[in-house]
Amino acid sequence: MAFNAxxxxxxxxxxxxxxATLNKxxxxxxxxxASFNYERMQAGGWLYCILPGLExxxxxxxxxxxxxxxxxxxxxxxxxxxxxxVMGIVLSLEQQKADIGTIRAVRVAAMGPLGGIGxxxxxxTLVPITAGITSNxxxxxxxxxxxxxxxxxxxxxxxxxxxxxxxxxNLGTKAIELxxxxxxxxxxxxxxxxxxxxxxxxxNYGGTTINLVIENGDSPINIxxxxxxxxxxxxxxxxxxxxxALMKKKGWTPVMCIGLLLVVGILGxxxxxx
Amino acid sequence: MGFSxxxxxxxxxxxxxxxxxxxxxxxxxxxxxVTGAVIGxxxxxxxxxLVVGGTYQLMTIGNMPVGGAQPPNAVVGGVMAAxxxxxxxxxxxxxxxxxxxxxxxxxxMVTLLFTAMSPMxxxxxxxxxxxxxxxxxxxxxxxxxxxxxxxxxxCTAGLLGGAAMxxxxxxxxxxxxxFMNGLSAAGGMMRFVGFAVLLRIMLSNDFWGIYFAGFxxxxxxxxxxxxxGSALLLIAFVGxxxxxxxxxxxxxxxxxxxGASVNGGDEDGI
Numbered sequence: 155m156a157f158n159a160x161x162x163x164x165x166x167x168x169x170x171x172x173x174a175t176l177n178k179x180x181x182x183x184x185x186x187x188a189s190f191n192y193e194r195m196q197a198g199g200w201l202y203c204i205l206p207g208l209e210x211x212x213x214x215x216x217x218x219x220x221x222x223x224x225x226x227x228x229x230x231x232x233x234x235x236x237x238x239x240v241m242g243i244v245l246s247l248e249q250q251k252a253d254i255g256t257i258r259a260v261r262v263a264a265m266g267p268l269g270g271i272g273x274x275x276x277x278x279t280l281v282p283i284t285a286g287i288t289s290n291x292x293x294x295x296x297x298x299x300x301x302x303x304x305x306x307x308x309x310x311x312x313x314x315x316x317x318x319x320x321x322x323x324n325l326g327t328k329a330i331e332l333x334x335x336x337x338x339x340x341x342x343x344x345x346x347x348x349x350x351x352x353x354x355x356x357x358n359y360g361g362t363t364i365n366l367v368i369e370n371g372d373s374p375i376n377i378x379x380x381x382x383x384x385x386x387x388x389x390x391x392x393x394x395x396x397x398x399a400l401m402k403k404k405g406w407t408p409v410m411c412i413g414l415l416l417v418v419g420i421l422g423x424x425x426x427x428x
Numbered sequence: 429m430g431f432s433x434x435x436x437x438x439x440x441x442x443x444x445x446x447x448x449x450x451x452x453x454x455x456x457x458x459x460x461x462v463t464g465a466v467i468g469x470x471x472x473x474x475x476x477x478l479v480v481g482g483t484y485q486l487m488t489i490g491n492m493p494v495g496g497a498q499p500p501n502a503v504v505g506g507v508m509a510a511x512x513x514x515x516x517x518x519x520x521x522x523x524x525x526x527x528x529x530x531x532x533x534x535x536x537m538v539t540l541l542f543t544a545m546s547p548m549x550x551x552x553x554x555x556x557x558x559x560x561x562x563x564x565x566x567x568x569x570x571x572x573x574x575x576x577x578x579x580x581x582x583c584t585a586g587l588l589g590g591a592a593m594x595x596x597x598x599x600x601x602x603x604x605x606x607f608m609n610g611l612s613a614a615g616g617m618m619r620f621v622g623f624a625v626l627l628r629i630m631l632s633n634d635f636w637g638i639y640f641a642g643f644x645x646x647x648x649x650x651x652x653x654x655x656x657g658s659a660l661l662l663i664a665f666v667g668x669x670x671x672x673x674x675x676x677x678x679x680x681x682x683x684x685x686x687g688a689s690v691n692g693g694d695e696d697g698i
Contacts, residue, residue, distance in 0.1 A: 184452060184453050184454070184455075185452040185453065185568060185572065186452070187451040187452055188451075188452050188568035188569070188571055188572045189545055189548065189549075189552070189567055189568045189571040189572075190451055190542060190545065190571075191542050191543070191544075191545035191546040191548065191549060191618075192542050192543055192545075192546050192614075192615040192616070192617075192618035192619060193546035193547075193549055193618040193619065193621050193622050194546075194549050194621075194622045194625075195619065195622065197549065197552075197622070198545075198548075198549060198552050198564070198567060198568055198571075199452075199568055201552070201556070201564055202564055202565055202568040205561050205564060205565070209561060216559055219559045219561075220556065220557060220558065220559040223555075223556035223559060223561070223564070224553065224556040224557060226556075227549070227552055227553060227556050228622070228625060228626055228629070229619070229622030229623060229625060229626050234451075234455065235455075255630075258626075258629065258630065259630065262626065262630070263664070263667070263668075263671075266660045266663070266664060267660045267661045267663070267664035269660055270657055270658055270659060270660040270661045271661055273657055274657045274658065278657060281459075281489070282489050285459065285461060285485050285486075285489055286486070286489065288461060288482075289461055289481075289482040289483075289485040289486045290482065291482075292461055292464070292465065292478040292479070292481055292482030292485070293478070293479050293482035293483060295475050295478055295479070296478070297465065297474070297478065299461060299465075299478065299482060300461045300462045300464075300465045300478070300481065303456070303459065303461050303462065304454075304456055304457070304462060307454075307456045308454055308456060311454070311455070311456070336675070336678075336679050336682070339674075339675050339678040339679050339682065340675060342674065342675075342678065343671040343672065343674045343675035343678075344671065345630050345632075345635065346635060346638055346667075346670065346671045346674055347664075347667045347668060347670070347671040348626075348630050349627070349630050349631055349635045349638045349639050349642065350638050350639070350641060350642035350663075350666075350667040350670065350671075351642060351660075351663070351664070351667060352623055352626050352627060352630070352639065352642065353638065353639040353640060353641065353642025353643040353644075353646070354642040354643065354645060354646035354659075354660065354663045354667075355623060355646070355660075356620070356623055356642075356643050356646070357642075357643050357644075357646035357647040357650060358646045358650060358659060358660060358663075359619055360619075360620070361616050362613065362616050362617050386647050386650070386651070387643070387647050387650070390620065391643060393617055393620045394620045394623050394624055394627070397620055397621055397623075397624035398624040398627050398628060398631075400624075401624055401625070401628050402628050407550070408549070408550060408621050408625060409547050409550045411621045411624070412546050412547055412618055412621055413547075415614050415617045415618055415620075415621070416543070416611075416614045418614065418617070419610045419611060419612075419613040419614025419615070419617060420607065420610035420611065420614060421610070422610055422613055423606045423607060423608075423609040423610020423611065423613060424606055424607075424610060426606065428609050428610060428612075428613035
């Protein structure tokens with residue numbers, strides 16, 4: 155099983171990835187969200203994006219490729235336009251055959267913050283400004299509106315994608331030499347950051363609330379606000395910990411957990427608590 | 429107003445592409461300002477298409493698909509608004525109103541697909557175990573094709589069925605509202621499975637405090653509306669400070685231990 159493997163069989167660093175492969179992965183990064191789903195979000199697309207690199211890096215050892223593919227299918231979500239930053243750094247670690255724990259920790263630690271940065275750059279700045287200007291051109295009947303919008307948006311997008319891929323790949327390759335001397339300490343610190351980020355995501359991505367109000371004359375009792383009084387985001391935290399316990403202690407698989415949540419969700423929808 | 433077979437086919441193909449584009453590809457072709465113009469060109473009334481597209485675009489600026497939330501679908505909405513404005517000669521506001529039921533159906537389809545793709549991840553796991561790289565690629569393209577087809581069918585049905593189809597869809601969506609509510613609640617909870625898997629792997633016993641610290645900080649920042657955009661970045665600053673401190677301390681301990689007596693070095697087992 156993937157989560158038992160801690161390092162690759164072949165620990166000899168692979169050759170540097172060539173430009174053609176890096177460029178291919180930049181273009182694949184456009185389809186990061188191809189198999190987006192509620193459980194692991196972009197995980198399937200993430201693996202698809204970095205596969206050309208993984209195939210090159212683990213070309214001499216099929217088992218290593220399998221291990222790498224398995225741990226790169228874990229939960230992943232970042233900003234689609236900035237993903238090449240995470241790709242570059244993870245690929246440089248894969249190439250140097252770093253500990254799997256290290257690769258995972260770096261991946262988790264890097265993906266979270268980029269979401270906020272990307273939203274700020276693209277959805278809150280670039281799109282409102284360009285769309286605001288070009289929409290008025292379109293309303294005035296000018297075909298230049300949509301064309302200009304597409305041009306500006308895509309130039310910025312592709313500059314970001316290419317620059318981040320090369321920059322972070324080189325950065326990772328340079329940094330790794332410093333880190334191998336203290337590999338154990340680095341893995342520990344990176345895992346710490348990773349766990350911290352997962353804790354933050356539990357709250358930040360956890361939107362589950364209960365929409366249940368008990369009739370009580372003039373002052374109806376709203377269950378969610380009582381729960382918020384105890385601890386905000388209590389429900390996301392509880393669900394995560396229950397699922398964690400089910401997997402760890404009872405050996406549940408992710409699919410069984412999804413099934414449970416589907417039943418809870420649809421039953422809850424039927425009684426009207428969501 | 430009738431449409432020629434070629435127009436219907438072109439709309440079908442165009443919607444297929446932009447439906448995929450809303451999450452993948454260029455992630456900009458799907459914006460109403462573009463779809464309005466293209467639908468206008470296909471249906472032979474570019475000026476109306478431009479106006480509707482521009483108007484709808486301005487409406488959606490404050491309503492972006494940020495952080496995984498699903499507002500009524502702008503792809504279906506933009507396409508159908510342009511279709512109705514051109515085919516029924518309605519003004520933009522009325523056309524947008526008629527498009528809303530379709531946009532809600534579009535939103536439902538996204539929810540359904542994202543839910544249905546969750547169990548597919550264990551199929552992907554099996555492929556990874558066997559090192560089946562082609563399978564992973566196929567799975568991703570298949571998911572994109574399904575998304576494109578779903579949307580193309582809805583919009584083509586709207587093109588042919590017109591506003592009457594919209595009323596039917598509204599009735600349908602009201603009837604099954606409880607089911608879709610439940611499904612999106614389940615969908616919203618599924619990410620906790622992803623988190624639990626990561627925790628099972630990463631969470632050694634001495635990191636429990638760190639997990640709760642991350643949760644606490646995110647919850648506190650979550651209550652400050654001004655920080656909604658930068659929350660995870662701020663959290664990362666704190667996390668990095670903590671991890672860096674731990675890294676430096678342990679490296680210092682190690683080098684001190686290496687220089688000191690024989691017993692000193694090996695006690696910081698993880």
